[in-house]
Amino acid sequence: MPPPLSVTFAAGAAGPWRIERIEAVLGEALPAAARLTMQEGASVPAPPDAVWALRGTTSNPRYTTRAELDALAAVQQGLGRRQATRAALIPIRKTEAWWALAQDERRAILEESSHHIAIGLDYLPAVARRLHHGRELGEPFDFLTWFEYAPEDAEAFEVLVRRLRATEEWRHVTREVDIRLSRD
Numbered sequence: 767m768p769p770p771l772s773v774t775f776a777a778g779a780a781g782p783w784r785i786e787r788i789e790a791v792l793g794e795a796l797p798a799a800a801r802l803t804m805q806e807g808a809s810v811p812a813p814p815d816a817v818w819a820l821r822g823t824t825s826n827p828r829y830t831t832r833a834e835l836d837a838l839a840a841v842q843q844g845l846g847r848r849q850a851t852r853a854a855l856i857p858i859r860k861t862e863a864w865w866a867l868a869q870d871e872r873r874a875i876l877e878e879s880s881h882h883i884a885i886g887l888d889y890l891p892a893v894a895r896r897l898h899h900g901r902e903l904g905e906p907f908d909f910l911t912w913f914e915y916a917p918e919d920a921e922a923f924e925v926l927v928r929r930l931r932a933t934e935e936w937r938h939v940t941r942e943v944d945i946r947l948s949r950d
């Protein structure tokens with residue numbers, strides 16, 4: 767595992783990613799903006815003119831078994847592929863009831879009941895992903911999920927998101943914003 771990486775997603779007038787749409791799936795939306803930048807590293811301050819900025823950090827996996835880690839590692843792709851000109855930033859907050867569960871209970875909901883990892887594996891290597899945790903930072907979202915894919919995989923990504931939102935795990939989601947992006 768690489769060491770934790772601090773990441774800030776800042777929306778405003780500048781940035782490599784064009785914001786195509788911001789949709790409130792559950793709970794309050796985020797303000798509209800034109801562009802998004804993903805800043806890596808704790809020492810990089812968010813641009814002072816940002817409309818909004820969300821922070822998170824990469825971390826070690828909590829729920830993934832050895833077999834699942836190996837299955838993911840065998841197919842997953844890194845961020846920044848040239849052909850991956852579409853992206854999604856999906857910030858998510860889960861309920862207090864979720865956080866009151868024990869680790870084994872959360873794992874059972876995430877995978878044995880909801881098949882999150884098995885479903886996700888269906889969309890690799892087309893979709894590259896990185897999970898950021900914000901809860902420990904006192905952020906409004908527990909997770910900042912980031913995905914990159916090519917335009918020809920955009921339809922498949924919609925199916926993936928629909929499948930996950932239909933699971934028991936998503937009944938523990940209390941706020942979700944779906945931000946879609948593109949770059950040339």
Ligand code: HEM
Nearest residue numbers: 826827828829830856858883886887889893895909911927
């Ligand atoms: C967590 C895989 C797509 C939202 C996880 C974890 C894995 C995973 C392995 C567990 C990490 C751990 O052990 O701590 C995948 C794969 C996907 C995918 C392979 C295919 C592209 C998505 C999508 C969303 C999403 C589309 C949002 C719509 C999340 C969230 C968590 C998570 C919020 C954190 C859950 C928690 O800790 O409570 N994902 N995922 N994932 N994923 Fe996905």
